[in-house]
Amino acid sequence: MIKTDALIIGAGPTGLFCAHQLGLIGLNCEVVDNLDKIGGQCIELYPDKPIYDIPAVPECTGEELTNNLIKQIKPFNIKFHLNERVEEVNKVNDKWIVKTNKNKEFETPNIIIAGGVGSFEPRKFSPKECEKYENRSLFYSIKDKTIFQDKTISIFGGGDSALDWAIELSKTSNVNLIHRRDEFTGAQLSVDKIKELEKSGKIKIFTKYQLNSVKGEQNIKSIEIKHDNKSLEELETDYVLGFFGLIMKLGPIVDWGLNLNKKTIQVNTENFETNLNGIFAIGDICTYPGKLKLILSGFHEGALAARGCFKYARPNEKLRFEFTTTSKAAQERLGVKK
Amino acid sequence: MPKITYLEDSGKSHTIEVSNGLSVMEGAVQNDIPGIDADCGGGMACATCHVYVKEEWFDKLPKKEDGEEDMLDMAFEPKQNSRLSCQILVSDELDGLTVSIPSKQG
Numbered sequence: 132m133i134k135t136d137a138l139i140i141g142a143g144p145t146g147l148f149c150a151h152q153l154g155l156i157g158l159n160c161e162v163v164d165n166l167d168k169i170g171g172q173c174i175e176l177y178p179d180k181p182i183y184d185i186p187a188v189p190e191c192t193g194e195e196l197t198n199n200l201i202k203q204i205k206p207f208n209i210k211f212h213l214n215e216r217v218e219e220v221n222k223v224n225d226k227w228i229v230k231t232n233k234n235k236e237f238e239t240p241n242i243i244i245a246g247g248v249g250s251f252e253p254r255k256f257s258p259k260e261c262e263k264y265e266n267r268s269l270f271y272s273i274k275d276k277t278i279f280q281d282k283t284i285s286i287f288g289g290g291d292s293a294l295d296w297a298i299e300l301s302k303t304s305n306v307n308l309i310h311r312r313d314e315f316t317g318a319q320l321s322v323d324k325i326k327e328l329e330k331s332g333k334i335k336i337f338t339k340y341q342l343n344s345v346k347g348e349q350n351i352k353s354i355e356i357k358h359d360n361k362s363l364e365e366l367e368t369d370y371v372l373g374f375f376g377l378i379m380k381l382g383p384i385v386d387w388g389l390n391l392n393k394k395t396i397q398v399n400t401e402n403f404e405t406n407l408n409g410i411f412a413i414g415d416i417c418t419y420p421g422k423l424k425l426i427l428s429g430f431h432e433g434a435l436a437a438r439g440c441f442k443y444a445r446p447n448e449k450l451r452f453e454f455t456t457t458s459k460a461a462q463e464r465l466g467v468k469k
Numbered sequence: 470m471p472k473i474t475y476l477e478d479s480g481k482s483h484t485i486e487v488s489n490g491l492s493v494m495e496g497a498v499q500n501d502i503p504g505i506d507a508d509c510g511g512g513m514a515c516a517t518c519h520v521y522v523k524e525e526w527f528d529k530l531p532k533k534e535d536g537e538e539d540m541l542d543m544a545f546e547p548k549q550n551s552r553l554s555c556q557i558l559v560s561d562e563l564d565g566l567t568v569s570i571p572s573k574q575g
Contacts, residue, residue, distance in 0.1 A: 176514045248508040254575045257546050289542050311547060316539045359549060376543040378575035379508050424510045
């Protein structure tokens, strides 16, 4: 059981800055995120796209913003639990007991949900029968590429993941690459390589096709793909891979008893606490009258939520308002050398 | 105000007045039309405000930008007449526009 003053769910910019604010007022915290890296939507959706509305930062990319936030919280040595999703929360004697999908347990008086629009999950194929083959002969990510050796693999998608895996697997397998239109969105270098591999017969490319149906018993035997002009083509295949990016799902949060408004959590604007004492929600996932889904709003919400955590984490102490420019305690926590 | 019709996958139809300058997505979200999630809030970053535009209207809409087509690759069951509703701005010329909402957004 890990004991902490606050558990932050979500390692996007809002969660990161909230960790900083907790650190400044002397509270410790740990951060859980379903993704394999820190940064949330900034890293997953737009690492290279410039952002122009961070106060005092005229322009930065999602990746730069994330790196700077990581640097800013470095003095607090915050522990991250990546690739991990919070499944269950229960209140036991004034503390929240939080369980993750990897059976890790936390005991904390405060949970701060900074989950963006939920956790990222792969987008799936539309034909219903696909589900039955999932994780056996149909995958949305690859853990062990050796299983594909000398097999026929049909890869769907036009982005970098689809192209990179088509190139990689073409070394040891027969690869069909299927995409809904002629243009690929992956890096030009990869597109050129794919075209080259097609010419030398290493990859078969089918454009303007989408998956229509899957046939097989225990495992997939063949798939049927449909052209824009409605013509069908059957391909024998051992494995099917789909790379359609990620979609955000609220996930287990819907079962925690929080007041929800569609996919968002209702909070007060004093400290962004939810209807459950000690559970706060900040950033894109929270809603209140006038809510703006901006990173800067998330920063504000995180600063207030951190202070809201104080009374539960240090019930016998008083929190005094201080500036980092003059507070000795804050500067010590930041490791400022004079 | 221009009238926009949103057709749910079930066949249920909602005709709503949407102010000029709002997107077709915003018109749906502000009026609680089910089936348009718009997770990213209109940033062309999620493909969860995907709609099908009736053919007679499709060609009348301003052309897609590159980024929109890239996002449509990720959409659930994209078709030739797919658009992201956050990228369609309402104007008087679009009075009477009908969009169909897919069975799900992903």
